Amino acid sequence: MSFEYRYRDRRNTVEERGGRPVQPRIEHHPGIIVHRDVAVPTRSGKIVWADLFLPADGAIAPAIASWTPYGKSNPAPIGKRFPRSGVRDDQLSDLVSFEAPDPAYWVPQGYAVIAADMTGMWNSTGPAHFMAPEEAEDYYDLIEWIGTQPWCSGKVGLSGVSYLTVSQWRVAELNPPHLACINPWEGWTDTYREVARHGGIPETSFWPYIWDRWGVAQPGSLLEDLEAEDAEHPWFDEYWASKAAQLEKITVPAFVTASWTDHGLHTRGTLEGFRRISSAQKWLFVHGRKKWAEYYLPENLERQKAFFDRFLKDVPNEVDEWPPVRVEVRNDHYDGAVRESTDWPLPDVEYLPLYLGPTGALSEEVPLESGTVEYDGNAAGLTAQRAVFEHIFTADTDVVGHARALLHVEAPEAEDMDLFLAVFKKRADGTVVGFPYYALFDNGAAALGWLRVSHREKDEQKSLPYLPVLKHERALPLEKGRPTEVEVEILPSGTHFAAGESLVLVIQGVDVFRYPEGLLQKAHTHYVNEGPQIIHYGPATPSRLVIPRMPVSTRLPEEGLR
Incomplete structure (x- = not known):
């Protein structure tokens, strides 16, 4: 590696976060024997402390594992673990940890x-490395x-949400001999592009919050200093490459679940994970709802069980007949x-x-005359401070x-x-649809996109006709005295528009959504804007939005989500 890890002290002790020191013990629950604080050695000389939940009858069983930075014995009440998420307090047992499978x-x-x-x-024991080969x-x-x-x-199978999926991608690329299958449930795969720098714009809310939350350890433990490393590596380099999953190396069966609702966190990476892994047996489910609630939903638990029964127990079942892709x-x-x-x-x-x-x-036609739309690049929230364009569908369209x-x-x-950029759906009566968004909110757009224009250089080897991938290796200033052509990735979505309904494209210089501080959210506050921003259109400057339309003739019959 050409970079050097930076380290910092813990932010909180285990006790300050409500945990306890190591206390090996056995607990008895109905049908379950729990072995708390079992020491597992690693080749690096570290000790992993694990909790084992085993059948009380002593039966030999396949295993479902999770790897967490949030505390395997996280003591927080369920309602506080999953706020505003749709997960009910009575839906889970006291044995479950944050974003992990429920042993009960x-x-x-x-x-x-x-x-x-x-x-x-x-x-x-540490040191701790995040999204890293050592981990x-x-x-x-x-x-x-x-x-x-x-x-x-x-x-052994793997399961869990968010970071518990991020770690699945990384370990699965190593293909451990006893790993039989994985169930990634919404987790990024490229830390720079999907979490830390959206289109090259630094993310300044979730990313700083999460590295502080990943700060619980015993005195003397060292944690990778993501704050210092983030400042030292503003461009995509070997450091950030080490925090991107090598997806093509993954070969185990995979049941991948993504959502349209985690733009700026998990949507892009989960879908790229499914597309790029080399597994011969892989399935994708994409929903438009809240990730925690969907993970623990009874119907989805049954799908997870069918998958694990098939590949951990060798039980012939309906999984082999599943369609490869299901999207809401x-x-x-x-x-x-x-x-x-x-x-996909x-x-x-x-x-x-x-x-x-x-x-x-x-419009589907290039306008005959050239023109511009101008707005204040540092303002937000009013029609006069953004560019707004609308397309009314004349036929039902997905x-x-x-x-x-x-x-x-x-x-x-x-x-x-x-x-x-944001894409909204407007009903025929002029009201805008608010979709679930970022696990907590209910007023989201259909899709989002971002770009710092100096980061516009494409990686032609990695880009696809429908997916621009940026290099993020050097700054290209705006062209002087004339418009600069840019291509902005808008993250995947799935939206139905009935005839008479509209797709609305919003372009502005700051975040489209800004929520009160203290709520888990994505945000950007380090802008480079000065003065007006101008969008050009017309024959010489054909600015356009390219949408993935499903032809009506190939649409499948309606069926309920559940």
């Missing part, structure tokens, strides 16, 4: 459940330890229909350009997949500019 469900189904504190965190090696050693225990059948196409808030397909992106999608034009039009905007932009008083 899985052990009676004939599984052993293992919850482990990642190395360096809580009581596990993946430690997780590998845990999996191999589990697979060789006398109570284990020799097969949202009509309104918590109202959608599932579509089945053979692949959906192979029957066609990419339709909608051209920006006068009077805020989005928009499912990757969109992108090709824009001709100008900032006469600046050398750089930040662009924030």
